[in-house]
């Protein structure tokens with residue numbers, strides 16, 4: 001099927017326009033630009049200073065989906081970067097070496113500030129030290145302590161708030177020339193919470209049978225606006241309202257999840273997925289699922305930019321800086337392994353899934369280190385079978401379609417067997 | 429005056445190094461009822477607090493070259509470094525059964541997640557992920573860190589059932605100050621007369637410090653220095669190198685030996701930074717927790733696990749080491765799949781290139797067996813340094 005035939009909903013088209021507008025804004029030369037990371041990003045705060053939000057991870061994804069990341073990664077390796085390290089970093093560095101061209105064809109401007117939100121991943125620290133070598137621009141760090149005991153402590157929260165007050169905000173004021181207005185932040189946060197309500201509603205619809213949405217492959221689109229440059233805007237509110245309407249309509253019609261090839265005719269398997277998707281063969285990867293009738297009803301990747309459903313977090317305009325702290329502390333990869341296990345096991349139970357599939361990413365220690373233990377723990381807790389596949393985010397060398405397909409097929413067979421065993425046990 | 433020979437000391441340290449059952453630590457624990465042992469991983473934990481709580485800090489640096497990892501591979505994918513899998517292997521084979529708690533410093537996501545695995549697998553053990561500030565201002569990172577240290581102290585108090593007074597802490601700080609002074613003396617001695625203190629020996633001596641009580645380790649270093657000074661060893665025409673990047677998973681001892689045999693005297697390294705993390709003494713006056721926090725913020729070692737706030741200072745510590753130790757070059761030796769070391773490396777390399785300081789890069793795993801390529805690489809490096817030096 002050619003790209004022209006891809007079935008797209010209205011909300012997808014709206015999102016595409018939103019992203020295009022943001023790239024136009026970033027490359028316009030008319031606004032200050034900050035580079036920052038997705039997990040726990042401070043979009044509302046950046047907006048208080050009229051600073052545009054450029055996310056290198058998203059650029060790496062965009063390049064991977066356009067099949068450009070492989071060459072960029074090799075470029076970075078040629079310039080001395082190890083084969084063994086995070087490929088997002090190398091895709092970014094390689095992109096710079098190749099002219100730093102944005103998806104709209106215009107060159108990215110050098111960032112005015114690197115906002116190093118060090119949340120949930122150690123590599124971020126090194127990534128922006130590396131970018132700083134190139135751009136030589138101001139760099140401000142927000143360290144988010146790891147919630148190692150399952151819940152954030154007062155000390156962690158206080159530390160973040162203090163960094164916001166004494167490091168991040170003063171730096172952004174200086175760069176933008178705009179004085180910080182806490183009421184402006186409150187207003188954005190209020191808007192964030194409205195969109196977040198609709199987002200959580202959306203996430204929970206896949207409890208239905210059949211699920212009207214796919215919460216991994218489809219989910220990454222649905223999460224786009226909230227995780228990137230739109231949280232806190234009217235556009236995001238509108239987007240999620242529109243999405244909600246579309247899903248309500250799908251529910252009314254009793255449709256199975258939407259895919260690029262149209263609606264799934266039948267839902268045979270319901271999965272929970274842990275780990276990011278592969279981006280270089282995203283469509284091919286997705287197809288392996290929907291062709292087998294497998295829908296992903298919940299995924300941890302849709303919590304990577306913030307967890308809203310597990311413990312009910314919403315941005316709280318009454319406590320603007322504290323809420324930013326809680327948001328950063330709560331992102332998925334900033335939570336300890338027992339919490340991640342609990343979240344996945346709960347998902348399997350509440351979404352009545354057949355099991356847990358882990359897509360382990362070669363270059364991402366933040367997600368991957370410990371996943372084999374997590375799988376066994378989730379199996380123990382739920383009695384449902386788990387499966388493990390290995391790919392990479394944006395390095396095409398590590399996506400072996402045949403291996404992944406084989407593994408998935410045997411997994412689906414295993415689920416079938418389990419079901420048969422379950423029904424004969426009941427019959428007996 | 430010590431009567432122990434270098435050989436005796438080296439053999440003693442080698443035995444400690446090879447003993448994956450940690451008998452010395454077990455003996456220490458068994459000697460008195462109620463004693464507790466706290467394991468810790470690289471790169472740094474404040475051992476002073478563990479010691480003040482009457483416990484033995486035990487450095488766990490993986491399983492080394494000879495341990496067969498049978499179960500560990502079921503816990504870790506092939507593209508993750510080796511130290512977590514061999515550490516898990518140590519634990520599930522019962523070699524750490526006497527360890528009452530584990531500390532996992534904030535060095536990278538692998539060690540971070542290992543803290544969670546420990547929580548899942550060893551539910552009855554004390555587990556502490558040890559977070560450290562990346563903001564080095566007293567009123568920001570310092571406040572956070574001092575509170576983390578207090579939490580650590582309280583946790584250990586609960587575990588040991590005894591209160592840790594300021595006097596206990598100051599006493600421990602003084603002991604570790606003394607220990608660090610001797611560690612530095614050993615390093616200075618090796619740098620001044622590397623033929624008298626082969627790196628494999630110095631390495632084993634430092635490794636002994638991961639297992640022995642601090643007081644014993646200090647005495648051992650004193651003995652070693654006296655013995656090594658008295659020993660007559662031939663000086664070789666080696667070049668002088670600093671090792672960078674080996675701060676977590678350790679290179680096999682054979683790798684260290686191979687470098688020296690290939691013509692490179694190691695005059696500085698980052699093998700066990702915990703021994704030398706604080707530069708100078710920690711103050712024994714005033715609130716000891718505040719003193720430990722200040723020492724961390726303002727006088728601790730630089731390594732890839734720390735954020736460098738000022739780009740212009742990035743890598744300066746390595747240049748300083750090269751100056752201080754009169755090193756001819758640097759060997760970047762990093763564990764395979766080690767994000768912190770490998771991502772930091774290009775930045776350090778650029779600083780060396782700007783000063784035309786020779787370097788080579790290599791990767792290893794703690795169980796790498798083939799040393800021939802390493803010997804050849806290091807030998808060529810040593811030869812080329814001598815050639816340039818002569819030109």
Ligand code: SF4
Pocket residue numbers: 086087088089120121122123124363364365366367393
């Ligand atoms: S290690 Fe993982 S979380 Fe971290 S930057 Fe790379 S892909 Fe992102």
Ligand code: SF4
Pocket residue numbers: 509510511512535536537538539676677763765766767768769
């Ligand atoms: S060797 Fe490197 S990647 Fe592995 S645990 Fe240590 S610091 Fe982390």
